[in-house]
Amino acid sequence: MGLCDIEEIRSVLGRHGFHFSKSLGQNFLTDASVPARIAAESGAEQYKNAVEIGPGMGCLTAELCGRAERVVSVELDRALLPVLDETLAAFDNVEVVQGDVLALDLAALVREKFGGAEAVACANLPYYITTPALSALLDCGAFRRITVMVQREVAQRICAEPGSAAYSAFSIYVQYRAAAEILFDVPAECFTPRPKVDSAVLRLTPLTEPPVKVGNEKQMFALVRAAFNMRRKTLVNALGPVIGGEMGKEEIAALLESVGLDARIRGERLSIADYARLSDAIDSKREGR
Template sequence: MTRHGFHFSKSLGQNFLCARHVPTAIAQGAGIDENTGVLEVGPGIGTLTRELCQRARRVVAVELDRRLPPVLGETLGEFDNFHLVEGDILKTNIPQLCREELGEGRKVACANLPYYITTPALTALVSSGCFAQITVMVQKEVARRICAKPGTGDYGAFSVYCQFHGKPSILLDVPAGCFIPAPKVDSAVVVLTPYAENPLGPVDENLYFRVVRAAFAQRRKTLLNCLRHGFPQLEREDILACLEEAGIGAQARGETLGLEDFARLTEAVGKRLQKE
């Protein structure tokens, strides 16, 4: 990095892995073999990328920092199965990129996500519907939120979003000292395995997450009051009827509801909205 005149950018949230065992553990846990195509986000200087290239059929990495391609050209020059795309993952058409760069066959996403884009980047990867597995390193507190269960302090709308689309688990914890420069918080690697078929069955996804967002918008208030605020076209009696139909108490709070509870509530709310 010194030879290339590289300096870390705080605005890009750059913290590069320097502990050798971590990229190895991530690549092993990402479920990659010689038939797998990998999309990596933010390869940095290629520490994790090398491990991916040694295992995968092909690796395509999206990097925003225009100072890094010369560095990656040196650190990954030996791999003919690697391709770098300069750009912003949040502005990238991920399905198109996967079709053009990874072709047919099994695809996974793997990334050490910059902290400041964790939620939108992970949302983009999940919503693309392209991957058999998504393995990302995030802040440890975010990892806990992704995997949180109903009724816990970490459980929220993003927990529901991730768990609606797949099964999450924490692969390993990564202390701050494993990075250069060391961040102020520890990290964790989360593996999200998308469902082939949603276990909730047919559900209006847009309405489902409208209900979820309303339920968590004011955590101190009851679900009844949250839904009244989120669905102003429905009367109080309508909301009460929806809760009763879904088998949910009027004084319940959003953080106590599981995914199945939200599915029943969404169905009930949908019926009332059709009458309006």
């Protein structure tokens, strides 16, 4: 069955009375080379077990089934379950679970379905849930590799370097937890219905240890959020909501200079290591009082 063939898609969906949902961000692939390449890059063959989020018609699911020993596919839309029963009928190593990735305990799912064995995750993420879904996939600690298709702008933001226009608090959040790499772009014309933006396939390899050591991780990310919430302000001014009750602007400026940062710098220019040093310096100053 040609699960990326536009006529086959229309035929199968028509038999089941399925209609695309804009609210669920449903766009199905019509270029068979894309799911094949995602599956090949996913690590499914190496790690044997794969969790897929949002199978749609099942084109990526089928590719994963050809590489992994076991595939668990999580689909939110109940209307797609009978479609998947048909399109995945030839595979005996797949289980479709109806559920919401944002509500599921993914670590528990991996333990239940794979007995705690190593697993990878794959997804063609709807744009509207990209950030929370990626956070859930990373935070659960259950996957050796996460390969996802997202809006190209989001992929660029995740992989952005300090000082670039795309660099954001989410860049730091992801890069603190994983090595991020854009594998390839997927133009909008590779989907039906055609989305308004292009996509990219992103590979995240979760780190066993963060890239830097920091004494107070929660505080470091509070500094990051404050800095990017006031992106156009200097860090001296942006950090006021976090530490302004303890230090005046002159003290904050002196603190920045003590860790090698210009007092006039903006938060978008700081690396993860810079934020870690700054957070540790704040703790040291508190302890010295």
